Amino acid sequence: MIEVRELVYEYPTKRALEGVSLSVPAQTIVALVGPNGAGKTTLLRCLAALEPPYSGTVTIDGLDTREHPREIHARLGYLPDFYGLYDELTVRRCLTYAAWSHGLAVEAVDTAVTKAAGRVGLLDRMETKAGELSRGLRQRLGIGQAIVHEPKVLLLDEPAAGLDPQARRDLSSLLTSLRDAGMTLVVSSHILAELEDYCSEMIIIENGRIVGGRPIKVKDVERPRFMIEIATARADFAQFLKDAGVDVVEVDEHHALITFTRNAAARAKLLRDLVTAGFEVSSFGESSKALEETYFSQIGRGAA
Ligand code: ATP
Numbered sequence: 001m002i003e004v005r006e007l008v009y010e011y012p013t014k015r016a017l018e019g020v021s022l023s024v025p026a027q028t029i030v031a032l033v034g035p036n037g038a039g040k041t042t043l044l045r046c047l048a049a050l051e052p053p054y055s056g057t058v059t060i061d062g063l064d065t066r067e068h069p070r071e072i073h074a075r076l077g078y079l080p081d082f083y084g085l086y087d088e089l090t091v092r093r094c095l096t097y098a099a100w101s102h103g104l105a106v107e108a109v110d111t112a113v114t115k116a117a118g119r120v121g122l123l124d125r126m127e128t129k130a131g132e133l134s135r136g137l138r139q140r141l142g143i144g145q146a147i148v149h150e151p152k153v154l155l156l157d158e159p160a161a162g163l164d165p166q167a168r169r170d171l172s173s174l175l176t177s178l179r180d181a182g183m184t185l186v187v188s189s190h191i192l193a194e195l196e197d198y199c200s201e202m203i204i205i206e207n208g209r210i211v212g213g214r215p216i217k218v219k220d221v222e223r224p225r226f227m228i229e230i231a232t233a234r235a236d237f238a239q240f241l242k243d244a245g246v247d248v249v250e251v252d253e254h255h256a257l258i259t260f261t262r263n264a265a266a267r268a269k270l271l272r273d274l275v276t277a278g279f280e281v282s283s284f285g286e287s288s289k290a291l292e293e294t295y296f297s298q299i300g301r302g303a304a
Helices: 040-047 069-075 091-101 106-119 135-147 165-180 192-198 237-243 264-276 290-298
Strands: 002-011 014-024 029-033 055-060 076-079 153-157 184-188 201-206 225-230 247-251 255-259 281-286
Touching: 002 040, 014 040, 014 055, 014 201, 029 040, 029 165, 029 192, 040 055, 040 153, 040 184, 069 076, 076 135, 091 106, 091 135, 106 135, 106 165, 135 153, 135 165, 165 184, 165 192, 192 290, 201 290, 225 264, 237 247, 237 255, 247 290, 264 281
Parallel strands: 029 184, 029 201, 076 153, 153 184
Antiparallel strands: 002 014, 002 055, 225 255, 225 281, 247 255
């Protein structure tokens, strides 16, 4: 659904993206993460056909952003990190205005507005002015405006910023339901633990490049991540795991982050083998913060 090839983007004083290539399949949610100033917003703006590439190509649903920006805007929803709402307009009018500006047929507007408001949980606020909404509700309205025309692709720049825990949970189920309804989403965020709930892949950007050169699988239901800790350091820990055919993500002399089958008997065997080989296993469990661990293990290593 989204194809980026060797994308380079330059501001007058700064090269912000340097040879970014990626591919996002339809009906998936991909996380875009990286330190401040890494190039996330710039990449999202390029995907949204708001910035033409300096070189390279960006294709959305088979359309090149340089050649078909208008057609892409009709198929795409974009919520920037900072955006304004018309504070004097009610929620209904804001959504109606967004529907009109996306060129919806007049007879389709009311239904689209009600549907978008329902999706973001604002049906009971339709007559409230945008200026009277709390931050979380404004955020929902922003997303409602971005999806009112039922885009195929939805780009969200830090949508969870400033939301309370309940609102974040609501956002997480909203994004999942939009994906299930057929949308393809790219979500930038600094809140890694939450991205883990709904993203299938993570793109780490650093200094305008994708770290490791490609997206990283966030969750594999069949092969989750496990953290093994051993009480006494062993220099041969990595070699032992390698010889045992274990898929190692990160390892040092005390810890190993591995991907391994869910099969309990296979895990019991690995544990037994470790103990038999004299490793003092102090902990062996499914890693609950896999995304964060991967992020910190990758960041600062330099990009491909
Ligand atoms: P953050 O997490 O802080 O939002 P980001 O990853 O979204 O950061 P970008 O906003 O894409 O980063 O910025 C990438 C780089 O481009 C930064 O070095 C930034 O200073 C620079 N930059 C962004 N906008 C401009 C501009 N209009 N002119 C010149 N440089 C810019």
